[in-house]
Amino acid sequence: MNEIIRSGTALLPYAVETFPPELNASTPGKPVTATLKVVVGAGLTRSVRCDRLTVKLRIGEGAAAWTGNRTALDSGVVGGESPGQGDGWTKYDGYPEGDWQVFEFEPTTTAVFDGNWRLTLNVFHIEVNSAPGWAEFQLVEKTSTGGTTSDKVTNAQVQKAPSAFIFHSFHPKDLLVGNGDRATLLWQGTQDAAYTMYWGETHEELNFGPDQPFGQWRSPELHTPTGFMLQARYTEDGKTYERTLTTTVSVIKPDLELRHLTVNGTLTAKGAVTAEGALTANGTLTANGTLHANGDVNAVAAAGTVRIRELRGPYGVALRVNSNTEFLVNNTVTVNGNINAKGGLTATENNFVRIRELRGPYGEPLKINSHTQFLPGNDVTVNRMLETKGLLRLSGPTELLGQPQSWSLTWNTSRTFTAPTSGLAIGHVYCGGGNRNPMVTISSEGRTTRASALKFNGPERLGYETAVLGIRKGKSCTVEFKDSGGDSGSGWKSAWFIWIPFGAGSLSL
Numbered sequence: 001m002n003e004i005i006r007s008g009t010a011l012l013p014y015a016v017e018t019f020p021p022e023l024n025a026s027t028p029g030k031p032v033t034a035t036l037k038v039v040v041g042a043g044l045t046r047s048v049r050c051d052r053l054t055v056k057l058r059i060g061e062g063a064a065a066w067t068g069n070r071t072a073l074d075s076g077v078v079g080g081e082s083p084g085q086g087d088g089w090t091k092y093d094g095y096p097e098g099d100w101q102v103f104e105f106e107p108t109t110t111a112v113f114d115g116n117w118r119l120t121l122n123v124f125h126i127e128v129n130s131a132p133g134w135a136e137f138q139l140v141e142k143t144s145t146g147g148t149t150s151d152k153v154t155n156a157q158v159q160k161a162p163s164a165f166i167f168h169s170f171h172p173k174d175l176l177v178g179n180g181d182r183a184t185l186l187w188q189g190t191q192d193a194a195y196t197m198y199w200g201e202t203h204e205e206l207n208f209g210p211d212q213p214f215g216q217w218r219s220p221e222l223h224t225p226t227g228f229m230l231q232a233r234y235t236e237d238g239k240t241y242e243r244t245l246t247t248t249v250s251v252i253k254p255d256l257e258l259r260h261l262t263v264n265g266t267l268t269a270k271g272a273v274t275a276e277g278a279l280t281a282n283g284t285l286t287a288n289g290t291l292h293a294n295g296d297v298n299a300v301a302a303a304g305t306v307r308i309r310e311l312r313g314p315y316g317v318a319l320r321v322n323s324n325t326e327f328l329v330n331n332t333v334t335v336n337g338n339i340n341a342k343g344g345l346t347a348t349e350n351n352f353v354r355i356r357e358l359r360g361p362y363g364e365p366l367k368i369n370s371h372t373q374f375l376p377g378n379d380v381t382v383n384r385m386l387e388t389k390g391l392l393r394l395s396g397p398t399e400l401l402g403q404p405q406s407w408s409l410t411w412n413t414s415r416t417f418t419a420p421t422s423g424l425a426i427g428h429v430y431c432g433g434g435n436r437n438p439m440v441t442i443s444s445e446g447r448t449t450r451a452s453a454l455k456f457n458g459p460e461r462l463g464y465e466t467a468v469l470g471i472r473k474g475k476s477c478t479v480e481f482k483d484s485g486g487d488s489g490s491g492w493k494s495a496w497f498i499w500i501p502f503g504a505g506s507l508s509l
Contacts, residue, residue: 003016003017004016004042004043007155009152009153010141010153011048011143011144011152012041012044012048012050012113013041013044014039014040014042014139014156015039015042016036016158017037017039018034022161023160024128024162025128025129025133025160025162025163026127026128026130030163033126033127033128035122035123035126036122036126036137037120037121038055038139039118040113040119041113041114041115041119043115044114045115046115046145048113049110049111049144049145049146050086050107050110050111050112050142050143050149051106051107051149052141052142053104053121053140053141054102054138054139054141055102055103055105056101056137057101057126057135058099058136059099059101060099060129061131062129062131063131063132063133063134064136065099065129066128066137067126067128068129069127070096070101072126073094073123073125073126074094075103075122075124076121076124077089077090077119077121077122078119078122079118080107080111080117080119084112085111085119086107086110086111086119088107089105089108089111090105090106090107090108092104100138105121110149128160131160132160132161132162132236132239134158134159135157136156137156137157137158138153138154138156139156140152140153140154141154159242161234161241162241165190165234166188167189167232167243167245168187169187170185170187170230171186171247172186172247172249174249176249176251177250177251177252178251178252178253179252179253179255180221180222180223181221182218182221182222183218183219183249184218185197185216185228185230186216187215190232190234192234193232194233195230195231195233196233197217197228197229198229199227199228201447203448219249222251223251223254223255224256224257225249225250226249226251227246227248228247228248229245230245230246230247231243266286267284269291272290272291272292274292276294402421402423402501402502402503402506405498405506405509406497406499407496407509408494409440409479409496409497410481411482411495412482414478414479414480415478415479415480416477416479417476417508417509418474418475419471419472419473419474419507420473420506421502421503422470422471422473422502422503423470423500423502424470425469425471425479425497426466426467426468426499427440427442427468427479427481427495427498428440428451428495428496428497429453429463429464429465429493429495430453430463430464430493430494431453431493432463437454438481439480439481439482439483440465440467440480440497441467441479441482442467442477443469443480444469444471444475444476444478445475447469449468449469450467451466451467452465479497479509497509
């Protein structure tokens with residue numbers, strides 16, 4: 001473990017880790033000896049004066065204690081040698097204080113932590129006891145931001161997993177895979193633990209059997225470098241212990257997604273190039289394959305010229321003008337085939353555009369794909385779908401034909417439906433019990449959003465969270481309500497699902 005902890009009253013942050021990094025309770029045949037390491041001042045953004053630091057370990061044979069042998073413990077301190085850092089720190093022999101063993105560390109002169117240096121406190125030779133649980137410790141700092149220093153306490157704990165819970169060596173079989181290939185991830189651990197794989201915004205609960213051997217998993221096809229996180233959960237005597245490992249797989253010639261790309265020289269594309277927005281080249285743009293531009297293709301240089309040998313439509317048919325095009329005034333443009341205008345088609349200087357019949361690109365009734373103005377006072381009726389790929393501006397009132405619907409979700413279940421219209425799927429989760437983490441997850445078309453109402457003990461920390469996902473008409477959507485912390489009980493938590501349609505049609509859930 002390597003965890004940054006802070007308390008509400010303490011001024012100093014602490015980075016805590018142990019060696020071994022993950023602790024197990026001892027057994028007669030496999031005793032565990034550990035070291036606790038506390039790094040002081042990590043991530044600090046202000047100056048804090050300090051006259052003393054104290055580390056207290058819980059002693060005993062229970063689940064909340066570290067060890068029953070307090071006499072074996074020893075301590076050490078590293079850092080703080082320079083002026084302003086304490087001019088050297090003294091560590092004192094540990095002494096008992098009830099159920100605690102206390103280790104004190106004092107600087108020669110008042111130390112000032114400012115984020116530019118670190119002090120490391122160690123407690124060695126911890127003979128970990130045999131009771132799984134969470135070992136407690138306290139960090140006491142005598143600090144201030146100015147004036148007299150005073151004691152401030154930070155309470156913390158470290159997981160001691162049962163000796164049967166093992167999880168390590170998570171890594172890819174191959175660090176580098178080809179674009180579109182799948183990676184094989186390997187690990188070692190306790191087979192009867194529950195495992196969840198996370199990557200991107202997706203996760204998968206792993207189930208092992210003849211077709212899925214334990215200790216390995218095949219990823220989906222990868223097109224970009226991808227990070228993976230594997231979480232193991234092991235339950236014993238009603239308590240759930242968690243461990244998490246991460247790894248990364250690189251991709252040869254990965255796909256790139258960029259916000260801006262400026263090309264000042266030659267850009268050569270050996271395959272199809274698709275531009276969803278404006279495509280601008282200040283130099284030569286050469287495409288050995290098909291060049292598709294769903295937005296504008298502009299010649300931006302002074303007196304820039306676009307030279308085209310022959311204009312053809314996507315299937316070799318007559319020219320289709322898909323954006324705004326200006327021709328020289330007084331020149332005649334003759335088109336022997338079709339003119340398909342996805343932008344404006346305007347007759348200027350009192351000229352007329354004579355159209356015998358308006359049809360779509362495949363003979364279907366007219367589709368209006370750009371800005372269109374109608375005479376004032378006239379009604380426009382559309383008996384089929386009205387689709388706009390740009391702005392739809394309404395100056396008058398609008399009406400929502402469909403009524404919002406809501407359901408109470410059943411604990412530890414998932415429901416799947418097909419959207420009768422496009423709309424918003426809203427999940428709301430509530431937690432009123434301590435140390436529980438109920439979660440509502442909404443998924444559709446490979447997209448997932450979730451809301452987790454984490455609740456700690458105390459009436460002031462009630463948990464309410466909401467997840468929202470837009471759903472397209474006719475697409476499948478799944479709503480799931482469960483507890484990510486492993487709590488199998490249904491009490492102290494509730495969830496609701498709300499459907500707001502963008503049209504007429506009710507939803508069956």
